[in-house]
Amino acid sequence: MTHSVYLMEMRPEDILLPTPAGLCCKPGGFHIDPTRVVERALITHAHSDHARAGHGAVLATQETLDMMRLRYGDNFAGATQAIRYGESVTMDGATVTFHPAGHVLGSAQIAVEANGLRIVASGDYKDVADPTCVPFELVPCDVFITEATFALPVFRHGDPDGEIAKLLRSVALFPERAHPVGAYSLGKAQRVIALLRKAGYTAPIYLHGAMEKITNYYVERGIALGELRLVRGAGKADLAGTITICPPSALTDLWTRRFPEPLAAFASGWMRVRARARQQGVTLPLVISDHADWDGLTATIAATGAGEIWVTHGQEDALVHWCRMRGLKARPLDIVGYGDEEEADEAASTDDEVS
Ligand SMILES: [Zn+2]
Ligand SMILES: [Zn+2]
Numbered sequence: 001m002t003h004s005v006y007l008m009e010m011r012p013e014d015i016l017l018p019t020p021a022g023l024c025c026k027p028g029g030f031h032i033d034p035t036r037v038v039e040r041a042l043i044t045h046a047h048s049d050h051a052r053a054g055h056g057a058v059l060a061t062q063e064t065l066d067m068m069r070l071r072y073g074d075n076f077a078g079a080t081q082a083i084r085y086g087e088s089v090t091m092d093g094a095t096v097t098f099h100p101a102g103h104v105l106g107s108a109q110i111a112v113e114a115n116g117l118r119i120v121a122s123g124d125y126k127d128v129a130d131p132t133c134v135p136f137e138l139v140p141c142d143v144f145i146t147e148a149t150f151a152l153p154v155f156r157h158g159d160p161d162g163e164i165a166k167l168l169r170s171v172a173l174f175p176e177r178a179h180p181v182g183a184y185s186l187g188k189a190q191r192v193i194a195l196l197r198k199a200g201y202t203a204p205i206y207l208h209g210a211m212e213k214i215t216n217y218y219v220e221r222g223i224a225l226g227e228l229r230l231v232r233g234a235g236k237a238d239l240a241g242t243i244t245i246c247p248p249s250a251l252t253d254l255w256t257r258r259f260p261e262p263l264a265a266f267a268s269g270w271m272r273v274r275a276r277a278r279q280q281g282v283t284l285p286l287v288i289s290d291h292a293d294w295d296g297l298t299a300t301i302a303a304t305g306a307g308e309i310w311v312t313h314g315q316e317d318a319l320v321h322w323c324r325m326r327g328l329k330a331r332p333l334d335i336v337g338y339g340d341e342e343e344a345d346e347a348a349s350t351d352d353e354v355s
Pocket of ligand 2 (some may be wrong): 047049050123124313338
């Protein structure tokens with residue numbers, strides 16, 4: 001009798017508790033995307049602020065495990081277990097199911113169920129089509145944990161095909177110039193290439209060395225990216241009229257001297273902010289994001305049917321306010337260590353390029 005009363009009074013925080021190390025599931029004995037080393041970690045995707053090395057055991061999709069291995073080496077975790085989308089695993093007192101998040105290859109939302117309550121930790125997500133990953137799946141739940149990277153009404157990403165068309169127009173207009181395109185090395189780079197191919201661009205696309213490993217992995221997993229060449233080894237004259245995908249930081253570095261009259265582009269949701277584009281020396285800002293924009297975030301939150309929303313990772317306040325205005329319970333989660341993953345990834349990956 002007392003037991004059932006206890007069950008009825010179970011709060012979401014009894015299932016998933018925000019701690020300094022990340023979201024902790026006490027009944028299941030695991031953390032989701034922990035920012036510190038833990039015994040058992042469930043990882044939503046391979047971006048470096050979510051996927052860290054050194055955990056005792058890691059449960060994630062095969063793609064996430066493979067990309068962690070590519071970045072951190074074979075001993076990135078004590079033990080690993082791969083899980084497919086739609087598959088459920090019981091971990092002590094909780095059941096977890098992974099669902100596509102539409103963010104990057106292998107990215108997952110993690111649904112945690114215990115005592116009839118379902119909490120979905122979405123990691124990072126986007127609700128728009130992306131030729132390089134499985135589309136976002138809406139998972140009805142009681143509590144939805146959402147990112148808030150672009151959670152201000154000013155962020156409306158628009159149509160990525162239109163942005164790619166801008167790039168192709170510039171290439172056609174300036175056949176003597178090179179177009180280095182800044183893009184984060186995991187996800188964005190491969191998506192930009194796939195979008196160029198979708199737009200009918202068939203010329204070889206050049207890659208900065210920092211993009212090589214992850215891009216080859218996407219190709220191995222069956223993502224068609226057409227002919228790719230490394231910039232390393234190409235002569236300056238060969239690069240006239242070409243497109244090169246590189247880490248955003250490379251745009252402002254001596255590295256660009258190898259190109260004839262480089263015209264710098266940058267593919268990011270942040271390119272909506274003109275000052276940011278100017279600051280990074282970008283002539284051609286391309287608004288292409290792997291995160292949901294304001295409309296995407298609010299539409300997704302409403303569609304989950306969740307009565308309670310936990311907001312993390314970015315501009316929490318505006319989204320918490322929006323939820324409360326709609327009569328939803330909402331709170332920011334102040335988990336230290338989720339930052340601009342993309343900048344962190346960049347720092348990690350530019351080290352690879354020495355030439
Ligand atoms: Zn991410
Ligand atoms: Zn993130």
